[in-house]
Amino acid sequence: MSENPDAIPSRTVRLGLLGCGTVGGALVELVAERADDIATRTGVRLVVSRVAVRDPKRDRGVPLGAAVVTDDPASVVTADDVDVVVEVVGGLEPARELTAAALAAGKPVVSANKELLASHGAELFELADAHGVDLLFEAAVAGGIPLVRPLRESLVGEDVTRVVGIINGTTNYILTKMTEEGWSYAEALAEAQALGYAEADPTADVEGFDAGAKAAIIATIAFGVAVSAGDVHHEGISSITAEDIATARRLGYQIKLVAVVERFDDGSVAVRVHPAMVPDAHPLASVRDSFNAVFVEGRAVGDLMFYGRGAGGGPTGSAVLGDVIDAARNLVEGAHASLGSFGVATLRPQAELSAAFYLAVEVDDRPGVLATVAGVFGAHGVSIRSMEQFGADDDDAARLVFITHVAREADVAATLDELRALDVVASIDSVIRVLGDA
Amino acid sequence: MSENPDAIPSRTVRLGLLGCGTVGGALVELVAERADDIATRTGVRLVVSRVAVRDPKRDRGVPLGAAVVTDDPASVVTADDVDVVVEVVGGLEPARELTAAALAAGKPVVSANKELLASHGAELFELADAHGVDLLFEAAVAGGIPLVRPLRESLVGEDVTRVVGIINGTTNYILTKMTEEGWSYAEALAEAQALGYAEADPTADVEGFDAGAKAAIIATIAFGVAVSAGDVHHEGISSITAEDIATARRLGYQIKLVAVVERFDDGSVAVRVHPAMVPDAHPLASVRDSFNAVFVEGRAVGDLMFYGRGAGGGPTGSAVLGDVIDAARNLVEGAHASLGSFGVATLRPQAELSAAFYLAVEVDDRPGVLATVAGVFGAHGVSIRSMEQFGADDDDAARLVFITHVAREADVAATLDELRALDVVASIDSVIRVLGDA
Numbered sequence: 001m002s003e004n005p006d007a008i009p010s011r012t013v014r015l016g017l018l019g020c021g022t023v024g025g026a027l028v029e030l031v032a033e034r035a036d037d038i039a040t041r042t043g044v045r046l047v048v049s050r051v052a053v054r055d056p057k058r059d060r061g062v063p064l065g066a067a068v069v070t071d072d073p074a075s076v077v078t079a080d081d082v083d084v085v086v087e088v089v090g091g092l093e094p095a096r097e098l099t100a101a102a103l104a105a106g107k108p109v110v111s112a113n114k115e116l117l118a119s120h121g122a123e124l125f126e127l128a129d130a131h132g133v134d135l136l137f138e139a140a141v142a143g144g145i146p147l148v149r150p151l152r153e154s155l156v157g158e159d160v161t162r163v164v165g166i167i168n169g170t171t172n173y174i175l176t177k178m179t180e181e182g183w184s185y186a187e188a189l190a191e192a193q194a195l196g197y198a199e200a201d202p203t204a205d206v207e208g209f210d211a212g213a214k215a216a217i218i219a220t221i222a223f224g225v226a227v228s229a230g231d232v233h234h235e236g237i238s239s240i241t242a243e244d245i246a247t248a249r250r251l252g253y254q255i256k257l258v259a260v261v262e263r264f265d266d267g268s269v270a271v272r273v274h275p276a277m278v279p280d281a282h283p284l285a286s287v288r289d290s291f292n293a294v295f296v297e298g299r300a301v302g303d304l305m306f307y308g309r310g311a312g313g314g315p316t317g318s319a320v321l322g323d324v325i326d327a328a329r330n331l332v333e334g335a336h337a338s339l340g341s342f343g344v345a346t347l348r349p350q351a352e353l354s355a356a357f358y359l360a361v362e363v364d365d366r367p368g369v370l371a372t373v374a375g376v377f378g379a380h381g382v383s384i385r386s387m388e389q390f391g392a393d394d395d396d397a398a399r400l401v402f403i404t405h406v407a408r409e410a411d412v413a414a415t416l417d418e419l420r421a422l423d424v425v426a427s428i429d430s431v432i433r434v435l436g437d438a
Numbered sequence: 439m440s441e442n443p444d445a446i447p448s449r450t451v452r453l454g455l456l457g458c459g460t461v462g463g464a465l466v467e468l469v470a471e472r473a474d475d476i477a478t479r480t481g482v483r484l485v486v487s488r489v490a491v492r493d494p495k496r497d498r499g500v501p502l503g504a505a506v507v508t509d510d511p512a513s514v515v516t517a518d519d520v521d522v523v524v525e526v527v528g529g530l531e532p533a534r535e536l537t538a539a540a541l542a543a544g545k546p547v548v549s550a551n552k553e554l555l556a557s558h559g560a561e562l563f564e565l566a567d568a569h570g571v572d573l574l575f576e577a578a579v580a581g582g583i584p585l586v587r588p589l590r591e592s593l594v595g596e597d598v599t600r601v602v603g604i605i606n607g608t609t610n611y612i613l614t615k616m617t618e619e620g621w622s623y624a625e626a627l628a629e630a631q632a633l634g635y636a637e638a639d640p641t642a643d644v645e646g647f648d649a650g651a652k653a654a655i656i657a658t659i660a661f662g663v664a665v666s667a668g669d670v671h672h673e674g675i676s677s678i679t680a681e682d683i684a685t686a687r688r689l690g691y692q693i694k695l696v697a698v699v700e701r702f703d704d705g706s707v708a709v710r711v712h713p714a715m716v717p718d719a720h721p722l723a724s725v726r727d728s729f730n731a732v733f734v735e736g737r738a739v740g741d742l743m744f745y746g747r748g749a750g751g752g753p754t755g756s757a758v759l760g761d762v763i764d765a766a767r768n769l770v771e772g773a774h775a776s777l778g779s780f781g782v783a784t785l786r787p788q789a790e791l792s793a794a795f796y797l798a799v800e801v802d803d804r805p806g807v808l809a810t811v812a813g814v815f816g817a818h819g820v821s822i823r824s825m826e827q828f829g830a831d832d833d834d835a836a837r838l839v840f841i842t843h844v845a846r847e848a849d850v851a852a853t854l855d856e857l858r859a860l861d862v863v864a865s866i867d868s869v870i871r872v873l874g875d876a
Binding site for chain 1: 464468471472475476478479480481576582583584587588591592593594595596597662719721724725726731736737738739740741742743744745746747750752753755756757759760762763764767768771772773774776778
């Protein structure tokens with residue numbers, strides 16, 4: 001930036017890093033590159049003073065300067081020359097214990113650890129408040145996308161009713177490739193693994209656990225009630241077929257893995273992760289590849305969307321840096337960003353939620369079958385919005401594709417149970433919710 | 439929200455409103471509806487204590503409770519029972535004078551006034567800092583979209599290189615209708631006026647002045663240098679034809695009015711508003727109707743986009759409310775949100791910028807003309823990426839549509855001047871930049 005003779009005299013704030021992997025390394029590089037500019041803009045000069053890693057001898061190829069490198073993370077938390085603790089080590093323990101120790105010692109903590117916050121968030125936020133220090137975690141939810149700060153600050157007065165997010169880049173990449181290249185699920189997963197987007201064991205991504213942890217954090221900050229990862233209903237994308245994708249495209253939808261966080265008028269909340277058919281005209285439909293986006297619905301503000309990179313060293317390191325500067329400024333000012341206290345969440349059971357559904361049913365191809373099947377929907381109060389019939393591979397079989405109106409989950413489940421028991425129904429191949437108003 | 443027995447005891451913060459029109463009225467309603475919830479979440483109880491309006495006798499249909507209604511705005515600014523001043527009156531004076539008086543009296547100000555901030559922003563920010571109080575203005579830039587807070591907090595450490603925004607809802611509505619309904623510019627403008635999106639005199643919207651003011655504010659906070667509305671290069675949408683739209687669609691583009699705010703490696707900045715062809719795959723291309731969106735490019739964080747409602751009482755009131763809560767919390771904590779000091783902006787002249795261009799040229803339909811025209815491009819170093827030739831209404835004429843590679847604005851201007859002087863060129867009908875990497 002241009003020279004600024006009026007720059008504020010800067011105060012040095014010293015960072016202690018727990019972990020120095022992809023995100024920690026990116027942060028070290030960003031601090032080295034940007035420290036002068038940050039000092040000019042904010043009056044705070046950032047210095048990395050201590051770094052805890054498993055193997056202190058290994059060269060990490062990042063400019064650690066005069067930082068002390070140690071294999072003892074507890075020593076970083078208590079060190080006199082550490083003002084702000086940055087937890088980028090991941091996992092539940094010892095991350096929880098170290099974070100709690102730092103907060104109890106009156107040190108602000110910046111964390112990128114979604115598992116930790118989704119399991120122990122409310123307790124750690126209250127500990128931070130009790131000690132009057134910051135616990136900031138922008139990087140834990142949607143990587144580089146500023147989402148936590150807008151939700152907890154800009155929208156704290158807003159009546160947020162629903163948040164729908166594409167918050168797992170790996171599954172969005174897989175679904176994009178299936179949609180645009182016509183790949184099978186297995187082909188797209190293999191390519192995601194080759195690119196390093198998916199782990200050798202992809203369960204956490206493809207079964208929705210990663211998105212679920214992030215959804216729990218979003219629900220906690222959006223609604224002010226403590227929601228943890230165990231409260232989240234999960235369905236993954238591993239059963240999505242190329243045929244589902246083709247049908248969705250023909251009907252004007254994109255299939256996406258979405259996290260849906262909702263609050264109802266009675267104050268109860270629901271948090272779930274599942275594949276959904278997203279209408280082409282919806283802003284989430286055009287979120288491609290490994291990008292993330294979070295769509296927020298509020299009564300006064302209307303529809304908002306936040307879009308960007310949900311993973312990777314640069315984006316995640318950038319989010320950590322934003323939090324570090326915030327914590328450092330607050331430290332200098334003697335302030336801190338409180339999340340307030342959390343109510344107890346009343347969770348609405350999945351069976352009591354409502355959604356429109358896309359259902360593909362394989363049936364015998366003979367007269368009267370459609371009437372029988374339609375009768376089952378009707379008996380359970382599930383109203384059919386559209387139906388298409390296709391020939392199946394087997395000449396004696398037909399494939400019926402239904403889209404229902406919004407119906408109670410319990411009623412749809414009962415419909416499916418009764419359909420499965422019918423002689424004329426060979427199989428129910430696909431059950432995918434359709435994103436809409438309920 | 440659910441009951442919270444651990445709610446923080448709340449401190450009352452009293453608001454003084456300057457103005458009570460669409461946005462002020464929406465704020466009064468939001469405060470009445472949300473005060474209990476906000477107190478539970480944040481420990482701050484908001485009360486509207488004074489409201490200055492032109493005609494205090496008129497019933498505004500909003501729950502003003504025990505608030506004192508006056509026609510003397512200066513009395514609101516100095517009142518002992520006003521802790522935070524909310525400036526929603528608009529215009530340059532007396533808004534500037536009142537804002538300065540409030541800040542000088544040590545009172546935080548929340549402003550939705552883009553003209554004021556685009557003209558006097560840097561001076562008012564420095565006044566706020568000098569008195570240790572907040573001047574917050576989320577609502578002044580993109581209505582309900584949280585953009586200012588992410589830029590000034592989350593991304594303050596990020597090297598933001600470019601921001602491209604659709605930040606005028608009226609023009610986006612007009613261009614959407616021209617694109618999707620095939621309406622002419624005049625038809626779409628008339629409908630926007632009938633819906634109340636456009637004023638009887640639509641100049642501020644359609645010639646890019648409204649977007650320009652917002653762009654100046656974005657440049658100031660994104661780059662930390664003082665940019666004012668007068669520094670912005672403007673081109674509007676009134677010369678965009680149905681034919682331009684049709685050609686854009688065929689070539690895979692959407693025409694949008696964009697504000698582009700850029701910083702170059704030498705620290706110079708450029709701020710401009712003009713129509714642009716946005717590639718269909720770009721996230722900004724799917725921003726329809728009166729929605730706004732702001733696309734931010736940073737070196738570490740990559741691409742981000744913020745999407746939502748850029749105008750209207752509810753969204754703008756929501757943004758004002760977020761700022762009011764922030765200012766109230768800071769007041770209680772004795773902190774304030776500093777923007778730091780501002781450098782002097784070195785503006786790069788429009789002629790020295792670079793862009794790809796879409797150009798439609800009407801020429802005589804005879805052999806050798808294309809070679810002559812192409813020769814003019816070549817002589818000025820403007821490289822042609824694609825060309826299409828169409829018959830024109832007149833049998834002896836042809837229409838040439840060029841898309842250039844990225845070229846210096848000065849070279850394109852010189853090319854156009856020389857083309858206009860050629861006997862074989864009847865007219866240059868369209869000159870529209872193409873959004874790309876430079």
